[in-house]
Amino acid sequence: MALKVVMGQRLLKANEQVAAENRTRFAGAGTLVVNLISSPGAGKTTLLERTLPWLRDKFRIAVIEGDMYSVRDAQRIAGYEVEVVQINTAGVCHLDAPMVARALEELSEARYDLLFIENVGNLVCPAEFDLGEDLKVALLSVTEGADKPAKYPLVFQSARAVVINKSDLLPYTDFELETVVTELKALNPELEVFLLSAKTGEGIKEWCTWLEKLTGRKQAASRSGTG
């Protein structure tokens, strides 16, 4: 076990160096970078499908799709008139900063206002790898149950926002919304929490308005040289 920990730390150090390079690049370009993390099937791609039509007329947007093998998510996003690059990790359970740096080389433009990175579906490992993003957003769907913050604390501690998705299924589950929000705020008092349904569109406006505000701030910081 000791061997594993040592190697993990070395890998994380190398990752942090490339993440810092990515972050410098994003700051120079004024790009707000959002790293989306969740269990498989919590609705990351569907959330993007709802979000892109709201924001694509206001901002230059790109999407990096992380998946172990398939290109299904990138195929879905390609229909939304934004640039998309698929990273296939070939079995690796998370994205890392070097993978993102390589994906950036595939983008056709040097500057975007907003870059979404959809991580591999996994509530554990992606939380450990800084990609150089501005913020992590964790998705939790109401069908996953209310005990997830206690069981997977790192992702919720390190996120700026949590999207509680599939609100349309609330009437058919025993999901305790108030309990979850209380537990999330105990882990991370600064957390923004959005309740929405990427399927029906309920709550999407608040989420997109928040992203719009953050994207505008990042652009202003870049122009003033403080980004």
Next chain:
Amino acid sequence: MALKVVMGQRLLKANEQVAAENRTRFAGAGTLVVNLISSPGAGKTTLLERTLPWLRDKFRIAVIEGDMYSVRDAQRIAGYEVEVVQINTAGVCHLDAPMVARALEELSEARYDLLFIENVGNLVCPAEFDLGEDLKVALLSVTEGADKPAKYPLVFQSARAVVINKSDLLPYTDFELETVVTELKALNPELEVFLLSAKTGEGIKEWCTWLEKLTGRKQAASRSGTG
């Protein structure tokens, strides 16, 4: 990246050796060992809560609960009159064979007929670590969407059975059951597929009858010295 792969292989080799020792021990004791793997929130613990009352009068049963930090699952299972040991992995994203070997030392009896191992909620990494089990069972809930077999093939290729859980929510989702079963069988033609609701109990009888048959076979093999 090369470094990472090398270390992963060394770790897997060490794991395989302990897994083989676990397997020899289980064969000698005539214990059928079931390794339950799924995304967070797919319903592993609820499935056990439905399964244990069906089987506990017929067999000596123990449960090993894997979780990163919490003891919530073990607390739930402790109410079902079976022996339960919690493994906290302290942030590690999967169980490994040495963790299971240590948990076995905490069990009060030398022989059980049936041992359930509930892995950490993660559809990726647990599939790579042999624990010495007889079979892996992958859970997939209908709310996770029909694209999961294509996106996470290893777990479904290495499983003996897939439990498609939360059938009570089928009417409220666009889950394509036939497509999923077709894709699962393409990945793994030998796969047993159970559709059930651990919440309502629908389909539980078929699942428990199958486990009962396998447990009886393992006992018979142990008695005849072929296990």
